[in-house]
Amino acid sequence: MRERFPGIGDDWARFDGPAGTQMVDTAIDAMADFLRSGDNANGHGFFAASTASTELVGDARSAVARLLGADADGIVFGANMTTLTFAFTRAVARAWTDGDEIVGTRLDHDANVTPWQLAAADRGAVLRLAPFDVATGRIDPDAVTSLIGPRTKWVAITAASNALGTMPDLAPVVAAAHAQGARVFVDGVHLVPHQPVDVRAIGCDVFVTSPYKWYGPHSGLLWITEDLRDSLMPYKVRPSPNSAPERFETGTVSFEAIAGIRAAAAFLMESGVDPIAAHERDLFALILRGLQALDGVTVYGPGDLAARTPTVSFTVAGCHPDEVAAHLASRQVAVWSGSYYAVETMDALGLATTGAVRVGVSCYTSPADVDRLLAAVGELTP
Ligand SMILES: Cc1ncc(COP(=O)(O)O)c(C=O)c1O
Known part of the structure; x- marks a missing residue:
């Protein structure tokens, strides 16, 4: 390698x-090739370079979807996981009211804690964090599920700790959350380079990852489940598309990064x-x-x-x-x-x-x- x-x-x-x-070499080349190609143009236009950019983004969504066991229409590109998570939590928090609850864990990177904490504080909701076993670094699913109740709106949980490497058992958490009508946001940033991922099998509602952790360029991406794509109202400017996934992509995406992401996803799939x-x-x-x-x-x-x-x-x-x-x-x-x-x-x-x-x-x-x-x-x- x-x-x-x-x-x-x-x-x-x-x-x-x-x-x-x-x-990886192919991701570096893909970025440079794109920038040299003359296709450096916004998508959805009528001239050839613009059409090529539109196609690139579509192809990259499909490549990432294959990597994650997801569908391309749910793949949102962004600057990094933290920025995507701040935007996402602001969108979902619009529906929260006093006394609503969010469940997180102490095993999580702060990018899956503070965005929820701040959004909760804005709406009078509370974030409750499940502890982990400090001796083993592992989290007992019961520590999370025992915090989930009728007021829980979202559960934000890591798929793998970036400090300790531990991988929580997500299945009981997803089941308990869904049984209460709550949604599950999974931070897959530290998992994707190290384990095959199937978001459908995980059963979560949102999955986030950062291609620069898996041999691609500095960027982030988020997959969102079908029924949330159109029902959620993200903060966005009026002329940008109202259809998913573009409605979650504020401003112009980094086409060159997306060229690199497509190549990095292909590298992982080819290598296995x-x-x-x-x-x-x-x-x-x-x-x-x-x-x-x-x-x-x-x-x-x-x-x-x-x-x-x-x-x-x-x-x-x-x-x-x-x-x-x-x-x-x-x-x-x-x-x-x-x-x-x-x-x-x-x-x-x-x-x-x-x-x-x-x-x-x-x-x-x-x-x-x-x-x-x-x-x-x-x-x-x-
Ligand atoms: C587990 C985990 N979650 C989230 C993040 C934040 O990712 P980003 O830098 O893409 O915002 C990181 C970055 O180190 C991470 O390791």
């Missing part, structure tokens, strides 16, 4: 994938997410065991490989996480330190002030990368 990633050389071991991966996951799991097993074996290293979240992505957070005794990250950088190992915006998760783990160090395996990670990482962490331990 490595030769498909021009940004990956032998100089750096890149474990920063959960914050954004390197782009299952083989990618198998490669990542093998390398991640070495990392997990290696970190667990080091004195002074504390690994957060599950100590095993079940129901998780190849992402782990850890601390090293006597070293601030930023010092660990800086030391690893001096050995040309790229990792993130801090909260990675998983504010509630870090707080629950008692890491609100310092954060931790996060390592994530991507499809281009090599055994040599793993050796370099473990050797560099080992230099900080007794």
Whole structure:
């Protein structure tokens, strides 16, 4: 796989994938080709370049829909997951009244917490957050379902924690929410690069993901279930289309990013997410065991490989996480330190002030990368 990633050389071991991966060659080329083609024009016009742009967007919606087990008419393109979620929560909150409830989790990235929190505060509604088990990093579905009641309007839950890698069991949550007439918004940003996704099988009402986490360009996208597409009224300007999915796309979309997204989705489908996951799991097993074996290293979240992505957070005794990250950088190992915006998760783990160090395996990670990482962490331990 490595030769498909021009940004990956032998100089750096890149474990920063959960914050954004390197782009695959076909996605880079697709963006550049589009920009050179002369097709750089708004869609829905009568001249050839405009028609080509319209076709590109339609094709990209279909490619993403195939990747996610969704339908193309529900795919909305946007700047990133956070922006899409702020816009979406504002749209749904229009129908909320005093005392309505939203259920979230402490395992979620803040982009799936604060937009709901602020929208709820605007409407007199309340956001209730389900705790997770800090010893295992796992969330008991009952912790979420016990918060769902007749006043619940939406449940906002992650498909995979970007801090701990844990993947909640979504089925009981979706069933409990729907039984109460509530809707389910799933944050799939950290899941899509690591597990095959079928939004119909998940049964959620909305699914969000960010192509720059799966070898595409910086962008976000949201899938919305059929019956909500026309009934919801997003904030939009008057002349823009009233039909879905365009009515959720405020302003001009990034056609060049959409060209890259289409290619990145094709790359994942051609490679197969299952083989990618198998490669990542093998390398991640070495990392997990290696970190667990080091004195002074504390690994957060599950100590095993079940129901998780190849992402782990850890601390090293006597070293601030930023010092660990800086030391690893001096050995040309790229990792993130801090909260990675998983504010509630870090707080629950008692890491609100310092954060931790996060390592994530991507499809281009090599055994040599793993050796370099473990050797560099080992230099900080007794
Ligand atoms: C799990 C998760 N959700 C949401 C986000 C926010 O995504 P975006 O940067 O596209 O707004 C991230 C980004 O790191 C994430 O990891």
